[in-house]
Every structure is written in structure tokens, then in C-alpha cells.
Amino acid sequence: MNKKVLYLSYDGLTDPLGQSQVLPYVKGLSKLGYRFTILSCDKPDRYNKLKQQIQELCDEDTIEWISFPFTNKIPFVSKVLDLVRFKRLALQLHKKNKYELVHCRSYVAAEIGLLLKQKHDVKFLFDMRGFWADEKIDTKAWNVKNPLFRLLYKHYKNLEKKFLQQADAITCLTTSAKNEIIRWGYLPEPIVRLHIVPCCVNTDLFQSDSISISEQKKFRLELNINENDYVINYLGSIGTWYMLSEMLDFFNVLLLTKPTAKFLFITGDEHEQIKSLAKEKNISIEKIIIRQAQRNEVPVLLSLSAFSVYFIKPMYSKMASSPTKLGEIMAMGIPVVCNAGIGDTEAIIHQYKAGNLINDFNMQSYQSAIENISTAEYNANTIRSGAIESFSLKNGIDSYNDIYSQVLAL
Numbered sequence: 001m002n003k004k005v006l007y008l009s010y011d012g013l014t015d016p017l018g019q020s021q022v023l024p025y026v027k028g029l030s031k032l033g034y035r036f037t038i039l040s041c042d043k044p045d046r047y048n049k050l051k052q053q054i055q056e057l058c059d060e061d062t063i064e065w066i067s068f069p070f071t072n073k074i075p076f077v078s079k080v081l082d083l084v085r086f087k088r089l090a091l092q093l094h095k096k097n098k099y100e101l102v103h104c105r106s107y108v109a110a111e112i113g114l115l116l117k118q119k120h121d122v123k124f125l126f127d128m129r130g131f132w133a134d135e136k137i138d139t140k141a142w143n144v145k146n147p148l149f150r151l152l153y154k155h156y157k158n159l160e161k162k163f164l165q166q167a168d169a170i171t172c173l174t175t176s177a178k179n180e181i182i183r184w185g186y187l188p189e190p191i192v193r194l195h196i197v198p199c200c201v202n203t204d205l206f207q208s209d210s211i212s213i214s215e216q217k218k219f220r221l222e223l224n225i226n227e228n229d230y231v232i233n234y235l236g237s238i239g240t241w242y243m244l245s246e247m248l249d250f251f252n253v254l255l256l257t258k259p260t261a262k263f264l265f266i267t268g269d270e271h272e273q274i275k276s277l278a279k280e281k282n283i284s285i286e287k288i289i290i291r292q293a294q295r296n297e298v299p300v301l302l303s304l305s306a307f308s309v310y311f312i313k314p315m316y317s318k319m320a321s322s323p324t325k326l327g328e329i330m331a332m333g334i335p336v337v338c339n340a341g342i343g344d345t346e347a348i349i350h351q352y353k354a355g356n357l358i359n360d361f362n363m364q365s366y367q368s369a370i371e372n373i374s375t376a377e378y379n380a381n382t383i384r385s386g387a388i389e390s391f392s393l394k395n396g397i398d399s400y401n402d403i404y405s406q407v408l409a410l
Helices: 016-021 023-030 044-060 077-097 106-120 132-138 147-166 175-184 213-223 244-257 271-280 295-302 316-320 324-331 345-352 363-375 380-391 393-408
Strands: 004-009 035-042 064-069 101-105 123-129 169-172 194-196 230-235 261-266 288-291 307-310 336-339 355-358
Touching: 004 077, 004 106, 016 023, 016 295, 016 324, 023 035, 023 044, 023 393, 035 044, 035 077, 044 064, 064 077, 077 106, 101 106, 101 393, 106 123, 106 132, 106 147, 123 147, 123 393, 132 147, 132 316, 147 175, 169 175, 169 393, 175 194, 175 316, 213 295, 230 244, 230 295, 230 324, 244 261, 244 271, 244 307, 244 363, 261 295, 271 288, 295 324, 307 324, 324 336, 324 345, 324 380, 336 345, 336 363, 345 355, 345 380, 355 363, 380 393
Parallel strands: 004 035, 004 101, 035 064, 101 123, 123 169, 169 194, 230 261, 230 307, 261 288, 307 336, 336 355
Antiparallel strands: none
16 A cells, blocks of 8 residues: 655654654554654754654654754744744655645644645645644633734634645544534534544553562662552643642642552653642652653553542633543553543543542542542453553554545545
8 A cells, every 4th residue: 555644743753742642653554554754843852862762663664754853942933933844844745755645733733734735635634632722722821912822813713724624534532522623613514524533542551460560669669669658640741731739739638548648740840840839738748759751661650559640720622632641541450530621531430430530629529539539449450441442552543544544535
């Protein structure tokens, strides 16, 4: 078959999301006969650190990877310059390779995908991920009281409409997002081009059976975790969407009933911020463990915990969010405490009895969730089965293969 596909991502392939939500899919699809070029925008420090590792993974499946540096020296201007370079490189690559399909991850990439479709009749997949423009408003990154940001928001909402109307196929992450997109009324009936592919997980990597007792002992020793410590964890980045203050409040409530509790943060972000805020909340620094982890270390670190906790700001745009961490945690058979109002999380947790949901961020809600998760009998196999059914990487690759096949047959 050897269909040529240009994969455009403004997220870096050296970023954690690039490693978990771009490269595994592309490697899987390459094995099915597609020939990929990935064009990504990478942060220079990450690129320099991980270039060789990522290049080797690409070489295994004959994937061409071209990276250009992410810049943020001058607000707004840097983004415009990135877009210009992104567009120029994509056009040069198409002139050389004559791609049959352009797979565009999110909105910035979709601008180039739409151009390639209109100018060169390349099939265009709009992999929209979340509601990007609305996320900018919800996080106050764009203040619509400012004329420039108001103009930007309108510009990208207009582009969003064009992407949805002109793409040969569209993927979103959740049922909630699909229903909302249909409600917008941009798509012609019947709705056949809109597909759901959640953030998927390598369930072969994330499984408790592959973790040895010696590995656990090694990390317990390194992290000063004793046998009688009651460990909970947070996995992933800190900031923007994630409610660190509320998670530490939750931990303070947990300490009332579990005085041996420790909070393990598996993150490369904001180590000093976590420690500083914990100190403000009178949490002993000995109770806080922070560990940056390579991807292959994450499963064993997760396995040290009784449960995971994460709180995400429940804003409008978050109906379109599929937290990668939920699939990874569930694949380990570990229950989770999180908040409702995020994508399809509530339905998944209820269906597979995978943890406890809170609706309010207050002491009463925290106490109730802690009591429930401490007394409930969670079945690790059932939780893992939920991850395999909802988030398995194989299912994600199969879904994209079906979409590619449909689009290329048009």
C-alpha cells in the first residue's frame, strides 16, 4: 500500500504528549503500510536531551522526522513566526514527497492542512483534540476584553468552522465533544465524517504484572517510602488546568485519617511550587515526594500507590478533554479520585467502578471521597479491563487505520 502521510504537530515529539499521543500511533500505523513524515515543533532543551532517543524510535519504522524549534521569546510574534516556518516546511515537504493525506494535530496544524487541501488537493484529517480556542478563553490566556485576543478568538472560531466543514474526516476525543460539535450545526447530515478516538494508552507498558518486587523495593528505598506508608500519587504536568491547591487540601484531609500518608508527585514540572504551596498549607515536606520519571519508570512509580488523585478545572472546553493519565492509571488497576465534568470521565469511572468522583472542592466532599475509596472493594482486573476497552493503543491505531482507509478511498 505505502500511502504517504504528512503528520503535522505543533506539540513536540520530544514532549511527553508527543511520546505518548503521537509517536505510538504513527509507529503502529507504519506497520500497516503507511509511510510517514512527522513535522513537529520542539522545545530546544527537550530536543537536545531526547533527539537521539526519539530518532531511534522513528528509524525502527522508517518514519521521517523533521523538527523545528519552538520559540516563545516574543509573545504573539513568536507564534506567528512559528506558523510561517511550519507552513513553509510543510509546503516544501509536500513538493518533494507528494503526500496523499495530511493528519493535522489540533488547530495550528490544521491551518496548514486546509491550505494543502485547497492548493494541492491533499486529503485532510482534522484531529482537533480539544476545543483549543475555547481553552484559551477558559484559562484566561486570551482575555477577550483585549481587542487583540478578541480578534484572535473570532479568527480561530471562524477557522474551526472551516476545518469542520472542509476536512475529509474529523476526530475528537469524547462523546461529549462529538455531541457539542453536532449541536453547533456546521456539519451536513448525515454525520459520517466525525469520529471519536480518545487519548490511548500502551496497556502492555502500563500493567502491574510486569513490575517486580525488586523494582518496587528499589524505588521505595530511593524515595524513602516505608512499608507502613499510605502512598497516593499525582501523575503528569502541574499548572494551567490542574488544581494543585485543591489537591493539597484533599491530602490534608486524608492525613486526618491516614497520618502515615505520603503524596507522590510523578512530574517534571514546578517542583519548588509544589513544595512551597505544601508548606503554606502546613504539610510537612517529608510527606511530599516529587520524582521526574522517564516513561518506562512511570508504571512502577504508580504501583507504589493506593490510589491516584487529580482535579481539573471543570470549564466548558473540558467536555472535549480525555486525560491521558486516566487511561494509564486504570491500566495499572489503580482506582482514582477526580472531579466530574471532564469529558467522558464520569461515565467511564461509573461503568468500570474505577474510583470516586467529587462535584465540589471542599472538606466535606474530600472526606466523603476518602471514606468511599478507603472502604470500597476495587477490583484491579475490572479497572484494567476498562482501560483496555476504553483506551487501548491497539483500538486507537485500528480506529485511525479505518479513518485513513475511508478518506483515501474517497
